[in-house]
Amino acid sequence: MSLDHAATKPHDRLAEALSAEMAEVNALIRTRMASEHAPRIPEVTAHLVEAGGKRLRPMLTLAAAKLCGYDGPYHVHLAATVEFIHTATLLHDDVVDESEQRRGRPTANLLWDNQSSVLVGDYLFARSFQLMVETGNLRVLDILSNAAATIAEGEVLQLTAARNLATTEETYLKVVRGKTAALFSAATEAGAVIADRDETVVTALRDYGDALGIAFQIVDDWLDYGGTSATGKNIGDDFRERKLTLPLIKAVAKADDEERAFWRKTIEKGDQAPSDLHHALDLIHRHGTLAETKSDATRWAERAKQALEEVPAHPLRDMLRDLADYVVARMS
Amino acid sequence: MSLDHAATKPHDRLAEALSAEMAEVNALIRTRMASEHAPRIPEVTAHLVEAGGKRLRPMLTLAAAKLCGYDGPYHVHLAATVEFIHTATLLHDDVVDESEQRRGRPTANLLWDNQSSVLVGDYLFARSFQLMVETGNLRVLDILSNAAATIAEGEVLQLTAARNLATTEETYLKVVRGKTAALFSAATEAGAVIADRDETVVTALRDYGDALGIAFQIVDDWLDYGGTSATGKNIGDDFRERKLTLPLIKAVAKADDEERAFWRKTIEKGDQAPSDLHHALDLIHRHGTLAETKSDATRWAERAKQALEEVPAHPLRDMLRDLADYVVARMS
Incomplete structure (x- = not known):
């Protein structure tokens, strides 16, 4: 199939370039989510895995390994590992957030129950560790088990920071590194390590x-206030769930006494009238914190591209660079 | 301290013989449950870890390694790994079962919330993988990651078998192997593997x-109908929670039409009057299924002792043998 590259999204070009390996990853995921004894497991997993997620994280692993010249079989295992860890965290997140929708479909905790989501998530975590053990590469195991700990730590930190107006940008960055960037960076680092590249390339x-993971999450949080229904987010979900994300943290930092009282009422106490979202958006625009959030995201995307300068030239490297631009382009 | 060995419990004798290593395990657990960013994590973990659990699983690992002549440092890591996996599953179990008490104290999900229990459990799973990766022993990683998958699979199977009168003894055994025996056997096997012993000893x-894990769980299920308040269990909890455990499965298999109607009402439909527990106990006694359950447990304890015959003579081997006797002696 011939594609007009200028017109296709970087994500789709990556998917095209990695299509053979992604087919192997998907086959491996399907095999490993099976359970001889407990048919509930593949039911719940399939609901999420086959819901048309972007498979961004496994593609990052495959791309990193391939542009480092890897020609062994284990980048496929690592890509499936990363997707299993991601799926497990989604299952547990939806229980923790009491979510009812994910990727436009009812969540597993709604279709089955919280119990199934907790236990199937645990199963996928365990399966992900089995997969990475099969690579026989201790350094990769170290990277991925550290990432799993950072993810869980970030989630707990997010839980305890929720509804707390004293949350700083520094805490926000720790949460974002945990919930999003830790798996992105483990995905790319593991790809370079399995290919046995030198430290400069591994670090890059x-x-x-x-940086891509941080940009990605900041954009996600921007879209919750600045997006349109076309971007697939419900404007104001984070406000209604009283989450301290970057646009809000910046607005709270600039609030006068009257505004602080408003944030205390709506975020700390959760006392929200229907018109309060409108007022919150007003305050956010008045202080220019959406624009600031946007430039923060753009700066992280620039850092991501800068890091790639240490990586050998390769068509996949160019696609990763375009991907960083694309992530922030969602904000325009 | 001089102890009259005939009068002390095998568990206490093991604890005495392993006291130096257990002190190291406890120190390692305390270090690794810390979290710089999320103080909620050590709070929740300490509540459970320091509640005076028996530390049976880490002692099994230490005993196996030592009686195999191991003199390196990593049996301590493996013992802490096993205790972290156990603690993580307890946190998640209490969420899944909506439990309010554990070891005579309120559960973490009650003291904090389900969210904290799910996420701190995830953190401990991740920490357990970090600890085992530090041993640098791929075979040990294989054993423990397989155990983690078997545990989660057993929990899901238990969830889907709950309240189902068609549950067979075969399904029960799979659930028990998952929820209890998988970690017991991984604990002892990993001890032998880290000591680099030959396959006969590893298998034994x-x-x-x-076998010890299966005996342990059957005894636990026996005590729920046959115990006294002195054994620390509330008689009838499993009946009230409509769990299909061995004494009940055996009674259902022998039920006439009238009795089946009773089980359908109380277990399948959950329609229980206060006098129904008394009637359930009557049926269980009438069919002799408590006695049968007891002899099943005793048979598994015998198998455990038999397996030890392939293990080199050692005072710790004798303590493990006594431990198997002690586990089933709780029923008399």
């Missing part, structure tokens, strides 16, 4: 994943 | 852990 690809 | 210690 880890830094790329870290 | 794995089989010991498997």
